[in-house]
Amino acid sequence: MIRTAWLVAAKDLRIEMRSRVLLWQVVPFGVIALLLCGLALGPAHAGNSSAGPGLYYLVILLVTLLMINRSQGVERRPGTRSSIATLGLDPAGLFLGKSLALAIELWVTGLVLLAGAVLVLHTALHGAIVALPSILVTLAALSAAGTLYGALTAGGEASATLLPVLALPAFAPLLIAGERSFHNALHGGALLGWWVIVVVALVAYVAMGILLYGVLEET
Amino acid sequence: MTNDASPVVALHEAVVIVGGFPLLSGVTLNVERGSLNVVTGANGAGKTSLLRLAAGLDALTSGSGSVVGVDLASGDRRLLRRRVGWLGHEGSFYDDLSVRENLTFAAKALARPLDEIGDAVARVGLSSRIDTTTRKLSAGQRRRLGLAWLLLRRPEIWLLDEPYASLDDEGRTFFDALLGDVVASGATVLVSAHDPLRSDALRPRNIVMAGGRVVGDVS
Numbered sequence: 451m452i453r454t455a456w457l458v459a460a461k462d463l464r465i466e467m468r469s470r471v472l473l474w475q476v477v478p479f480g481v482i483a484l485l486l487c488g489l490a491l492g493p494a495h496a497g498n499s500s501a502g503p504g505l506y507y508l509v510i511l512l513v514t515l516l517m518i519n520r521s522q523g524v525e526r527r528p529g530t531r532s533s534i535a536t537l538g539l540d541p542a543g544l545f546l547g548k549s550l551a552l553a554i555e556l557w558v559t560g561l562v563l564l565a566g567a568v569l570v571l572h573t574a575l576h577g578a579i580v581a582l583p584s585i586l587v588t589l590a591a592l593s594a595a596g597t598l599y600g601a602l603t604a605g606g607e608a609s610a611t612l613l614p615v616l617a618l619p620a621f622a623p624l625l626i627a628g629e630r631s632f633h634n635a636l637h638g639g640a641l642l643g644w645w646v647i648v649v650v651a652l653v654a655y656v657a658m659g660i661l662l663y664g665v666l667e668e669t
Numbered sequence: 670m671t672n673d674a675s676p677v678v679a680l681h682e683a684v685v686i687v688g689g690f691p692l693l694s695g696v697t698l699n700v701e702r703g704s705l706n707v708v709t710g711a712n713g714a715g716k717t718s719l720l721r722l723a724a725g726l727d728a729l730t731s732g733s734g735s736v737v738g739v740d741l742a743s744g745d746r747r748l749l750r751r752r753v754g755w756l757g758h759e760g761s762f763y764d765d766l767s768v769r770e771n772l773t774f775a776a777k778a779l780a781r782p783l784d785e786i787g788d789a790v791a792r793v794g795l796s797s798r799i800d801t802t803t804r805k806l807s808a809g810q811r812r813r814l815g816l817a818w819l820l821l822r823r824p825e826i827w828l829l830d831e832p833y834a835s836l837d838d839e840g841r842t843f844f845d846a847l848l849g850d851v852v853a854s855g856a857t858v859l860v861s862a863h864d865p866l867r868s869d870a871l872r873p874r875n876i877v878m879a880g881g882r883v884v885g886d887v888s
Contacts, residue, residue, distance in 0.1 A: 454778070461763070461774050468765040468802065524763065532726050533761035533818070537778040538751035664747075 451660075454543025455550060462551035465524055472517070472555055480513045480563050488570040502573045503581075503632035506563065507625050510589070513559055514621075515614055518596040521552050522604040541664030545597060549659060553593035560589050577636030584641065587648050588628035594655035595620050601666040624651055675738070677702045677826055677857045678723050682732035683741070685722055692718035694881035695732065700859060705852045708861045710878035716861035717758075719878065720828045723859060725749035737825050751779075754824030756815040758831035764804040768795055768814055771803060775818055789820040794843070808835035816847060826857040833862055 466472050487505040525531055564585065567573040599617040603609040627647040634641050678700035685693040693715050700706055708716045721727045723736050725746035734741040739749040755761075762771045772786045790799050793813040798806065806814065812835055819827060833841055852858055860873075877885030 457774065457777050461766070461770075464770065465763055465765045524765075527764070529757040529761045530763065532721070532724070532755055532757050533815075535726060536724060536750040536753060536755045537775060538747050539778055668746075 451540050451543040451546065454540045455546035458539070458544055458547025459550040459554075462521065462524065462548060463554060466551070466555060471520055472559065476513050476516050476520075476555075477559055477562055479516065480509050480559060481566050483509045483512055484563055484566045484570050491571070500633065500637065502567060502571045503629045503636065505571060506567045506573070506632065507588075507629045509563055510556075510560060510592070510628075511621065511625060513563075514556060514589075514592050514596055515617070517552060517555055517559070518600040518613060518617070519610055521548055521597065522600040522609070526604055535667075541667055542660040544667070545601075545659040545663035546656075549594045549597040549656070552597055553590045556589040556593055557586055560585055574636055577632075581632040581635035584628060584631035584635070584645060584648060587645070587652060588624055588631070591624050591648055591652035591655060592621060594652060594659055595624065598655060598659045598662065598666070601663060620655075624648060627651070675702075676700055678734075678736050678859070680722075680732070680734035680741075683722060683729055683734045684731040685718055685727050686730040687727060691881055692727070693722060696878075696881070696883055698876065698883055698886075700857060702857055703852060703855050705848060705858045705873040706860065706876055707873045708859065708876045708878055709864060711863075714878040715881040716878055717830050718881070720755070720830050720859060720861055723826070724753050724755045724828050726755065752825050754819040754822050754827045756812075756819060756827075756829045756832060758834055761815050761818065762803045762811070765802065767800050767802050768806070768817075769799045771814065772817060772821060776821055779822060781821055785821055786817075789817040792820055793817045793847075809837060809840050812836060812840070816844075824856065826859065827851060829858065829860045831861055831863075 484505070487509065491501065491505075525534065564573075564578055564582070568575050568578055596617065599613060599620060603612045603616060627644045630639075631641055631644040631648070633639070634644070676699040678698065680696050680698045683693055683696040683698075684691065696715070696719060698719075708719060710716050718727065722729065722734070722741065725736070725739070725741070728746070729741040735744070736749055737752050739745070739752070741749075763774070766774065768790065769786065772789065773783060775781075776783050776786060787796075787799075790796050793816045795810060795813050795817060798810060803811065803814065812832065815832075832844060836844060848858055848860070875885070875887045876883055877887075
């Protein structure tokens with residue numbers, strides 16, 4: 451399982467480095483979305499607003515959906531799916547590998563957007579640094595949940611539109627806990643409770659993925 | 670497990686229904702080990718569906734059958750897929766990876782020695798393109814990459830869907846020679862094609878399909 455996970459993660463990251471979809475499409479989209487959020491708040495309110503963490507996670511949600519579709523789309527090209535199926539890869543390893551690659555891509559994007567939030571939304575740098583560990587764990591949980599829901603919707607003809615509808619209820623607790631952690635890191639408040647929610651969700655989605663990914667692939 | 674005398678593919682009244690549409694409507698067929706078999710028929714006759722069933726890519730809806738000793742109704746289709754070689758007519762690879770990277774991924778997934786990649790690529794005449802991104806290959810070159818993939822895998826049964834599409838005369842001659850070598854090595858080959866093979870030397874069994882059934886069988 452672990453060997454398959456490393457193999458699949460390395461393959462996905464290599465494809466990403468070659469295609470540069472993350473660099474030239476996803477990250478610019480996220481930065482523009484963040485900029486629009488700053489413009490919507492206006493220069494007088496951006497720095498003082500408590501909406502910063504929420505807007506940050508709103509943009510994270512948008513780029514996550516794009517990246518899940520991209521991650522699954524690589525496997526669903528005509529012919530590729532059938533050929534890869536005949537390799538008989540361990541589905542649990544496949545899930546872990548795709549989740550790991552997606553998490554690494556989301557961490558890179560999340561760090562760029564966090565810097566963007568400091569610059570555009572004038573989020574306090576010290577608070578952003580304090581919030582960083584919770585952001586990384588939240589993004590890892592989003593990756594695991596996203597890979598699971600991506601496989602669930604990828605076989606359908608309307609997968610790009612079906613994914614947000616099905617995944618948002620699953621993402622909601624993660625986004626709320628992540629936003630609260632970020633907010634409390636900026637404005638003071640307890641972090642532990644929100645941390646527990648994110649970590650439990652991460653473990654739960656990884657466990658579900660290991661157990662269910664093979665079933666989803668077959669159906 | 671199969672013994673040498675038992676058919677590699679044994680189907681009895683095999684029916685495959687996908688999305689409510691019958692792709693195979695009662696196929697009865699035995700394929701002997703080490704034989705070359707060409708499945709011909711018009712578009713929609715069920716040629717690809719027959720090969721997909723034999724590859725374990727589609728599930729048997731009713732009837733019975735086995736491929737390389739794996740029961741299609743109750744056996745583990747993932748194990749079956751590891752033992753067959755599938756070459757679809759759409760192309761079968763990650764477009765953003767090079768020839769070498771695609772084959773390395775397959776070799777690692779199947780625990781095959783990496784030093785066999787060079788031999789497989791040379792055998793199909795792609796040595797000069799080994800570091801070319803798959804996206805940049807012509808349709809005929811992609812087909813040769815597919816064959817290199819199968820040479821690396823050394824499956825018990827080769828399932829080739831429309832392999833002559835996109836091949837020029839030189840490519841067809843090369844492909845005929847390769848098929849001869851594969852059969853001589855003891856592997857079983859099932860090829861779908863619109864027309865019977867042109868090569869007189871190969872003398873394949875010709876299976877004719879129409880309406881999801883076998884309607885002719887000429888050895």
